[in-house]
Amino acid sequence: MTLWHPDPALIRRPAYQSLADQFARAIHDGRLANGTRLPTHRRLADDLKLSVQTVSRAYEELIRRGLISGEIGRGSFVQTQRREPEPPYLPERLGEVIDLSILKPVCEPMHLERMKQALGWLAENLPSSSALSFRPNMVFPRHRAVAVEWLKLCGLDASAQNISLTNGATAGMTVALMSVAPPGSTVATEAIGHHTLVPLARYLGFNLQGLPIDGNGLIPEALDEACRLSDIRAVFVQPSVINPTATLMDAERREQIAAVARKHDIAIIENDVLGPLVEDRPPPVAAFAPERTLYVTSFTKITVPGLRIGYLAAPDRYVAAVANRHLVSNWMATPLVAEIATKWVTDGTAMELVRWQRAALRRRQDIAGEVLAGVDYRARRDGLHIWLQLPADRSEESFVAQARLQGVAIAPGTSFRISDTPWHPAVRISLGSTTEGELRAGLGVVTKLLLGDPEHLLLAI
Structure with a gap:
């Protein structure tokens, strides 16, 4: 059991950042071993004569760096054995999957x-x-x-x-x-x-x-x-x-x-x-x-x-x-x-290919507008993708998984999440990674899932 404790004399402004840096150095140096339980927010705040909010921000910073994990009801623990983040796209196209997860230009x-x-x-x-x-x-x-x-x-x-x-x-x-x-x-x-x-x-x-x-x-x-x-x-x-x-x-x-x-x-x-x-x-x-x-x-x-x-x-x-x-x-x-x-x-070949790409993407944006008629999503005429927010009662993980079961790969919105602020479920859908026919079919699956019964979808998974 480690006896290491942050040194209040070394804390500088901003205090939460300085405190997080002390913990990070102790973790990297091995003075705090993997799995070590950290003091509660209030106890550490009392020990260091800091506010609970400052300690909470320091712990949140350490979570963002991937150095600790917070478990509701149990506390905060050192987490030095980190799992690599999952890519937002399908790593490999298998079988007949319509891959709308990877962002790439239209290619012929x-x-x-x-x-x-x-x-x-x-x-x-x-x-x-x-x-x-x-x-x-x-x-x-x-x-x-x-x-x-x-x-x-x-x-x-x-x-x-x-x-x-x-x-x-x-x-x-x-x-x-x-x-x-x-x-x-x-x-x-x-x-x-x-x-x-x-x-x-x-x-x-x-x-x-x-x-x-x-x-x-x-x-x-x-x-x-x-x-x-x-x-x-x-x-x-x-x-x-x-x-x-x-x-x-x-x-x-x-x-x-x-x-x-x-x-x-x-x-x-x-x-x-x-x-x-x-x-x-x-x-x-x-x-x-x-x-x-x-x-x-x-x-x-x-x-x-x-x-x-x-x-x-x-x-x-x-x-x-x-x-x-x-x-x-x-x-x-x-x-x-x-x-x-x-x-x-x-x-001039580069600009010629750019103009070709622009025209191809506009055709695909038209397809998206037609298949997703009545669905609220964000897109630009010359963009390679669309951003589709799901209803608040829909599980992003379940929605992506159900689409995959029906042969369509889409990118979960959480793959692009940087902030820890409240999250609204969403998905990113690439328009350039398949043929126009596959795109139409894939968007059709997404539309049916979106308009379906979320409880039924959850049970199906």
Whole structure:
């Protein structure tokens, strides 16, 4: 039985964060073993001369970090053996399952043919530097210059020296977070956000704070309050439809987020993987706060999934940090894929595929509107998915499981939950991962389940 106890002399403001950090260090150092029962909130508050609310927030922070678990009626326990989070998508498509869980663009034989043609061109035109060099500065200057032109299509003016090529958006956002959020710091984000942020925060050692959202995205006042009460170092946002709720943040809200970030001198990480796919959208948040925004975009969800290449544009103050973190985590983007992306941007193929994708997605949004007629859901005309809130009396887990039993895979909304605030059950449904016929059939199953008797569905499971 451990005798370790938090030291009140080491508690700094904000107190709950400092207390949580003490517990985290004790757990990591082995001074608190797995399964150890922690003091009750009131007892620890009395011992440390803190409020019960402060201790409760510290325990909630430790739960969010995956270091302890709270069991109603039993107490709080150290939990060092963590289960890996489940992905929101079906890991492998089996049998005749209609997979509406994974977010991907519409693909037809034409896309494979374009890639084959590009690989044939590459075989004849491959520069020696892309095949033989280990030095990023020997490979990528030409690609960065082309990236400048693509970012203009995304609504952003950036200098070639400020752009890093990455192996897609995931690598870009990871490098961006490593560059602005050292271990122990806190990153704010939308309460319903990117599904990899929670495990990524755990792996990189920073804290994640989910903030309230509305129909226009992250609420600026919530970010301002969080910055006043906590040591927020950065805010991660997905303002342009790629977020789970398919929200397109308007220009005024983007400007307000930029103003709050500037007021508190925090970094902004903007995930904009759909780029020019979303027509008539406002300028990126990066355009309102270019001096502090790390902007991430890529080609995988708007052209061909196999074109795993992206751009990370960083302001001057972060360029060196981005370069160093990218070197140690990836060394450099894959040169052969970069060659294809640069060719496609230069000869217009990339934008041609974007326009094709936009038209295909609009047809599928029409299918969704037809099959889900009378059902309230959130979507955007150029989006890859819809966000469907379930009736309050419906179990999200049961609904997803029943759909799976009927041959349709959908993503549970809780996979995207960042905040511990009250939750309304919902599901995310991808529109691009199947044929139009399969999509229609899959949405038909969802509609029947939605209009069915929830008690009957529960018994069926």
